[in-house]
Amino acid sequence: MxxxxxxxxxxxxxxxxxxxxxxxxxxxxxxxxxxxxxxxxxxxxxxxxxxxxxxxxxxxxxxxxxxxxxxxxxxxxxxxxxxxxxxxxxHEFSHMTALENLMVVPGDQPGERLANIWFRPDFVRKAEHHVRQKALDVIDFLKLGHVKNELAGNLSGGQKKLLELGRTMMVDAxxxxxxxxxxxxxxxxxxxxxxxxxxxxxxxxxxxxxxxxxxxxxxxxxxxxxxxxxxxxxxxxxxxxxxxxxxxxxxxxxxxxxxx
The missing domain is CATH 3.40.50.300 (P-loop containing nucleotide triphosphate hydrolases)
Incomplete structure (x- = not known):
């Protein structure tokens, strides 16, 4: 190569x-x-x-x-x-679940703008569904499905490191x-x-x-x-x-x- x-x-x-x-x-x-x-x-x-x-x-x-x-x-x-x-x-968000830790990674999400929540709720829901599905795909890739709804602060050191890897996958580094x-x-x-x-x-x-x-x-x-x-x-x-x-x-x- x-x-x-x-x-x-x-x-x-x-x-x-x-x-x-x-x-x-x-x-x-x-x-x-x-x-x-x-x-x-x-x-x-x-x-x-x-x-x-x-x-x-x-x-x-x-x-x-x-x-x-x-x-x-x-x-x-x-x-x-x-x-x-x-x-x-x-550096996990300890009071959020493993899945939520992945979902907050992508920047400039439509739901971050109040006007979109008021006037374009369907657009916000569709974008959030897309981010959630990507986070689930990352969870599956890393074989973390059994802890996806666990608070990140409760994960082991190794699981937290895997979660950090997953966060890099949410933005296609x-x-x-x-x-x-x-x-x-x-x-x-x-x-x-x-x-x-x-x-x-x-x-x-x-x-x-x-x-x-x-x-x-x-x-x-x-x-x-x-x-x-x-x-x-x-x-x-x-x-x-x-x-x-x-x-x-x-x-x-x-x-x-x-x-x-």
Whole structure:
């Protein structure tokens, strides 16, 4: 399969006071890929992720999304363009059901305008039915039918992560940024989560950019894997090559001898 870059980061730098968190970093996320981003604590992964997501503005360099310069574009505008992010801690609406959590995702729904409710009630009902049916389809895809009417706050950590994936499906995202998707998820549900990421990639064409500390999950899902250390990209390739790279072992463990 031939790819083209849907995210292209060029010479991006970000400092906080006297600390340079990301230093002239460049990387590409190819369309249709599941690209992993790994590195030791303090490598600059989260800062880079936050710049791509629009939460932090870089000091210099450029970020391109789908061929357009989006450097400094805020998250809500990136959302509208199809760049979505999930979080290490799921951000569900705890007092709404799982189904309702999905239904509120699409923006600019007719029912949000009071005039439509008064003067175009049939139009509002039809649009709401369409959104509800899409949410039910997403629930079925993720095999969450047994909890669709459960309050989201009562779901397990893994179910909440699946629900976050479902929210990205409600707006047909082009790229999903996954931040520590394995955090707080038991091993059984983690397998379900991984399987659904693979299905969304293979069957629906989603592109994923993943920060993760679980190397087994990265090894299962991601190709390529990008490695950061001290704010810079130091390697990129399949996980088998990454695991065998002495420079990466040194970055994680201090020296190849100690790592052995």
């Amino acid at each position: 031939s790819f083209d870059a849907v995210i292209d980061v060029k010479d991006v730098t970000k400092s906080f006071g006297g600390l340079t968190a990301v230093n002239k970093c460049s990387l590409r996320v190819e369309r249709g890929s599941i690209t992993g981003l790994i590195g030791p604590n303090g490598a600059g992964k989260s800062t880079l992720f936050n710049m791509v997501a629009g939460n932090i503005v870089p000091d210099s360099g450029s970020i391109y999304f789908d061929g357009e310069d989006v450097t400094g574009v805020p998250p809500y505008k990136l959302f509208a363009r199809g760049l979505l992010r999930t979080f290490q801690i799921a 082009k790229v999903v940024l996954l931040d520590e998707v394995a955090a707080g998820v038991n091993r059984t549900l983690l397998q379900d989560l991984a399987a659904n990421i693979e299905r969304m990639n293979e069957e629906l064409g989603y592109t994923f950019f993943v920060i993760e500390h679980d190397m087994d999950l990265i090894g299962r899902l991601c190709d390529p894997v990008i490695v950061m250390a001290q704010g810079e990209v130091i390697a990129q390739g399949p996980m088998e090559e990454i695991r065998a790279n002495p420079e990466i072992i040194e970055a994680y463990f201090g020296s190849p001898v100690e790592a052995a």
